Amino acid sequence: MSTASVVPLAASHRERSGLHRYRREISVAAAYAFLLLVLALIKPAGRPSFFQSQFADTFISAAPLLVAAAGMTLVILAREIDISIGSQFSVAGVVAGLLLAAKMPAAIAVLGTLAAGALMGAINGALIGWMRLPSIVVTLATMVILRGGLLWASQGAAVRLPPAFQWFGASQQSGEWIIILVALLIFAVLSWGMRSIAAGRAVYAVGSDAEAARLAGIRPQRVVFSVFVLMGVLTAIAALLNDVRFTIVYPNYGDGLELKVIAAVVVGGTAISGGRGTLAGTLIGVLLLATIAPALVFLGAPPQWEKALQGLIILAAVASDGLGRRRG
Numbered sequence: 001m002s003t004a005s006v007v008p009l010a011a012s013h014r015e016r017s018g019l020h021r022y023r024r025e026i027s028v029a030a031a032y033a034f035l036l037l038v039l040a041l042i043k044p045a046g047r048p049s050f051f052q053s054q055f056a057d058t059f060i061s062a063a064p065l066l067v068a069a070a071g072m073t074l075v076i077l078a079r080e081i082d083i084s085i086g087s088q089f090s091v092a093g094v095v096a097g098l099l100l101a102a103k104m105p106a107a108i109a110v111l112g113t114l115a116a117g118a119l120m121g122a123i124n125g126a127l128i129g130w131m132r133l134p135s136i137v138v139t140l141a142t143m144v145i146l147r148g149g150l151l152w153a154s155q156g157a158a159v160r161l162p163p164a165f166q167w168f169g170a171s172q173q174s175g176e177w178i179i180i181l182v183a184l185l186i187f188a189v190l191s192w193g194m195r196s197i198a199a200g201r202a203v204y205a206v207g208s209d210a211e212a213a214r215l216a217g218i219r220p221q222r223v224v225f226s227v228f229v230l231m232g233v234l235t236a237i238a239a240l241l242n243d244v245r246f247t248i249v250y251p252n253y254g255d256g257l258e259l260k261v262i263a264a265v266v267v268g269g270t271a272i273s274g275g276r277g278t279l280a281g282t283l284i285g286v287l288l289l290a291t292i293a294p295a296l297v298f299l300g301a302p303p304q305w306e307k308a309l310q311g312l313i314i315l316a317a318v319a320s321d322g323l324g325r326r327r328g
Helices: 003-021 023-041 055-077 085-101 106-130 135-154 163-169 172-196 198-208 210-215 220-243 257-267 279-299 305-327
Strands: none
Touching (some): 023 279, 055 085, 055 172, 055 220, 055 257, 055 279, 085 106, 085 135, 085 220, 085 257, 106 135, 106 220, 163 172, 172 198, 198 220, 257 279, 257 305
């Protein structure tokens, strides 16, 4: 075969490989578009359409979820898991509320909340990265400890936030835009870092093959510790973005968050076995998951179906990854 005929074949193969590489992201984007199309076509009698009544609110609720899911994406890329994220979210939200209720300046309250998130992440990271304990066991234990400790300390009571903190002290419309923009800015910075700096590539390397990464000069324990600390900080930021939407913080705000976050990450194409996935896929997964709950309400379906659908989504995504590895 001549060189002239090989080059087009190679180019065609690369193009197909590129599309194949992002097949999960493409399929999830198609599913999200199909869901929006269905919601656009269905309009119950005497009620406004989904896009008039609830569509904009999905972006507000998706913003904190996107920040938390971005952190979870890094953890799963490193071939780990963290099911304590919901408890961390609750603790960080209450810490922010307590600091603000104690008349602390907003900047001090934010820094204290971020420090609490980093500490919770560092505990998980030290036990998993340095002591090499299984992440599923460690984070299950810290989930229970944090949730039980928070309920014991607060006695289930809510914390009232100062009015000046709501919507960052701006109008509701401006505050909603600030929440979305902050989440997108964090997402953009993380996306750039995962593609462009050595630390981001090290996460992929450790998740793909920790021993090969070690031989290449990367320290897997340090990478694992760092992604858990970063996830703790991102979870604290997500809690702050959630707090500004309300005047009262309840200690159970994070209940069930771990299921929603993991579902968004896995359905977005991040392999549960680590080393493969994109933050862009996580963004699409977050939008899909954030739309399901209001869509169920709009369609008149029982809201209890939401968690069942999230579980089915996780199961389908993991099964798809398993089948893909077998074919590979």
